[in-house]
Amino acid sequence: MIRLQDVSKVYDGATVAVSDVSLEIQKGEFVFLVGPSGSGKSTLIRLMLRQELPTQGEIWVAGKQITTLPSWKVPLLRRSLGTVFQDFKLLPNKTVHENVAFALEVIGRPRHVIRNQVPQVLKLVGLATKADRLPTQLSGGEQQRVSIARAFVNRPLIILADEPTGNLDPATSVGIMRLLDRINRSGTTVVMATHDHAIVDAMRRRVVALERGRVVRDQSRGAYETPGQNPVEV
Amino acid sequence: MRLQYLFSQAISNLRRNVLVVFSAVVAVLVMLTLVFGTIVLRWSIDQDIGRWDDNVRVIAFLSDDLTLEDIDTLQQDIQGWEQVDGIEYFSKAEALEEFRELFADQQSLIDVVEEDPSILPASLRIRPVAAADYSTITDRLVVIPGIREVSAADEAIDALVARSNRLRTFSVWIVVVLGASAVVLIANTIRIAIFARRDEIGIMKLVGAGNWFVRIPFFLEGIVEGLVGAALAVALVWAVSGSIAELFSTSTDSGALTVPIDFLIRNGLLIVGFGGATGLMGSAFGMWGFLRD
Numbered sequence: 001m002i003r004l005q006d007v008s009k010v011y012d013g014a015t016v017a018v019s020d021v022s023l024e025i026q027k028g029e030f031v032f033l034v035g036p037s038g039s040g041k042s043t044l045i046r047l048m049l050r051q052e053l054p055t056q057g058e059i060w061v062a063g064k065q066i067t068t069l070p071s072w073k074v075p076l077l078r079r080s081l082g083t084v085f086q087d088f089k090l091l092p093n094k095t096v097h098e099n100v101a102f103a104l105e106v107i108g109r110p111r112h113v114i115r116n117q118v119p120q121v122l123k124l125v126g127l128a129t130k131a132d133r134l135p136t137q138l139s140g141g142e143q144q145r146v147s148i149a150r151a152f153v154n155r156p157l158i159i160l161a162d163e164p165t166g167n168l169d170p171a172t173s174v175g176i177m178r179l180l181d182r183i184n185r186s187g188t189t190v191v192m193a194t195h196d197h198a199i200v201d202a203m204r205r206r207v208v209a210l211e212r213g214r215v216v217r218d219q220s221r222g223a224y225e226t227p228g229q230n231p232v233e234v
Numbered sequence: 235m236r237l238q239y240l241f242s243q244a245i246s247n248l249r250r251n252v253l254v255v256f257s258a259v260v261a262v263l264v265m266l267t268l269v270f271g272t273i274v275l276r277w278s279i280d281q282d283i284g285r286w287d288d289n290v291r292v293i294a295f296l297s298d299d300l301t302l303e304d305i306d307t308l309q310q311d312i313q314g315w316e317q318v319d320g321i322e323y324f325s326k327a328e329a330l331e332e333f334r335e336l337f338a339d340q341q342s343l344i345d346v347v348e349e350d351p352s353i354l355p356a357s358l359r360i361r362p363v364a365a366a367d368y369s370t371i372t373d374r375l376v377v378i379p380g381i382r383e384v385s386a387a388d389e390a391i392d393a394l395v396a397r398s399n400r401l402r403t404f405s406v407w408i409v410v411v412l413g414a415s416a417v418v419l420i421a422n423t424i425r426i427a428i429f430a431r432r433d434e435i436g437i438m439k440l441v442g443a444g445n446w447f448v449r450i451p452f453f454l455e456g457i458v459e460g461l462v463g464a465a466l467a468v469a470l471v472w473a474v475s476g477s478i479a480e481l482f483s484t485s486t487d488s489g490a491l492t493v494p495i496d497f498l499i500r501n502g503l504l505i506v507g508f509g510g511a512t513g514l515m516g517s518a519f520g521m522w523g524f525l526r527d
Contacts, residue, residue: 049440071445072444072445074445075439075442075443075444075445076442077442078439078440078441078442079441079442081442083440083441089433089436089437089440091433091434091437102437102438102441103437103441105239106239106438106441106442106443106447107441107442107443107444108236108444108447150441154441154442
């Protein structure tokens with residue numbers, strides 16, 4: 001589903017964000033990208049989204065070689081991806097329903113599809129009763145649910161999540177992780193960058209650990225820290 | 235639905251920065267008012283020039299030593315020039331006849347020319363295709379041996395042609411200078427609109443909205459600004475077209491200077507199209523380097 005081959009990303013010819021990363025993620029996997037700030041997690045997510053191009057190496061996403069993809073095909077790639085961010089990225093002047101519908105409107109889905117799918121996905125994330133609220137009238141956890149609903153409403157093959165629980169308290173984070181887990185169980189590949197130890201340790205999914213842009217560990221059913229290693233306090 | 239969406243985006247862009255949009259529209263309005271006003275002014279001057287067309291003659295006075303065959307050859311030669319519409323031979327006898335008529339009340343003058351026939355030469359009277367061609371004809375005539383002197387009607391024509399040409403240059407400069415500023419002002423409104431919507435655009439791009447789907451509302455915005463400015467300019471000039479036409483006119487017959495409706499429509503549409511194109515250029519310029527993936 002996702003394959004990176006010897007990928008490096010160097011900013012301004014000096015700052016090395018990602019260095020020689022090779023990685024393969026199968027359909028239906030749930031993968032944590034972990035590591036301290038500046039280890040290259042977010043850069044990897046941006047590379048997979050083709051928000052940036054690698055300095056070296058090749059990247060395949062959903063069957064496409066995205067490094068050589070012409071820019072007019074990028075929108076088509078993005079339609080097979082759902083994205084969730086730490087800051088939710090909701091439009092403040094649109095209601096919950098409108099925020100989710102927006103994702104379908106701008107890719108030209110017909111009105112009856114929108115009318116059908118938006119309530120469905122809002123029910124999935126547990127916000128069916130709050131469809132007419134504005135984002136500012138919701139808690140952080142609820143806002144993140146809206147953004148997950150928006151990411152998932154088009155039934156993408158892959159969900160890319162960059163620190164989705166970064167702004168949430170532990171209890172709320174658990175709810176968000178349950179939701180992502182549920183989406184993953186429906187067959188959607190989930191790649192999530194995080195530095196939340198508790199979540200990674202509780203979920204016991206594949207862990208790809210990064211340090212200074214390099215993959216230092218790739219372990220199925222892993223924990224945040226290598227067994228025996230002392231936890232690093234941030 | 236998508237079309238409706240694109241238009242509603244463009245309209246809400248326009249509403250969001252009324253003041254900036256206003257300045258862009260005014261820039262287009264000023265530029266195109268001047269351009270369209272100049273077009274109408276040129277029309278009236280060309281009308282004036284046109285009125286001369288029928289009456290202008292270039293007169294080539296001939297040497298007395300030319301034979302009738304010489305004159306015949308010369309006449310046929312000149313008749314072949316592309317600027318020449320018609321040519322007429324005017325003999326010494328006819329010249330004298332004309333002189334007698336013109337100065338019938340001054341017998342002393344008539345006596346003088348009757349005594350010395352060499353004073354009134356024979357001539358060729360040449361009718362140009364257009365009044366403005368007379369100078370070309372004159373230039374070609376003066377170098378021909380056997381032509382003593384060339385007289386052409388009018389410095390007035392020269393002045394009119396020069397004025398018409400100056401107006402043409404003037405309108406080109408208006409388009410270059412004011413056109414550039416209109417394009418920049420429109421580009422500015424587009425930048426501001428993009429900035430105001432940057433979060434929305436970011437999300438649109440993330441969820442896979444097509445590049446043109448993102449760009450079209452901004453193009454529409456620029457085109458609307460250009461079209462509105464142009465339409466106002468056309469309306470303004472149309473309303474005062476009569477006064478513009480009379481500005482430099484030498485004609486005393488004011489009825490002759492009603493600018494014809496079809497002329498106004500034809501050029502008005504041209505101006506509106508030009509306004510739209512200015513808007514399009516402004517939008518493209520404003521989006522340059524922005525709205526990439």
